[in-house]
Amino acid sequence: MRVLGGRWRIVLVYYLLEGTKRFSDLRRAVPRISQRMLTLDLRALEEAGLVSRTVHPGIPARVDYALTEEGRRLRAVVDVLAEAGERLGKPQGAAAGP
Template structure:
């Protein structure tokens, strides 16, 4: 992951949470732990490589926890840490904004 250039807190948040899938991953993990295959099913347009990279990045900064269960085959679950769960307000707000933007765009298209 790139380093923050300006030291601005907003830049730091965008560096960690930016990209197409990271907030979406947090959204799904807010419901509870999920296995890799469950996340792939919930997000069918994400590639396996991108899912792996984004989960590792979120784990590296302490927002996601990876738990490996000693079974055969090994069972791996991903869950949010306490810090990751604190992002619920942000995720909810972004969802509200996304809904408003979609309605706005649909209204503009109908008016045209």
């Protein structure tokens, strides 16, 4: 919980499960996160060994973020949370569906 307990960290893992993303891709995917918080959360996930950061030289430098093997192991947890969120997000009395 210490590593994933932040407001946005599990959301970032969710989007990184789709594949490698650039910083700007993650900003677009999670528009309510501030640039500072995105940077801090990515660093924390990197320090925990869940995310790898690759810097490609150039002007400007391109930075890619991807889940490590350990980060990809969180898929089951993220899937359960996403399913629960969808279920809980339905209005009361809504028909259950796929």
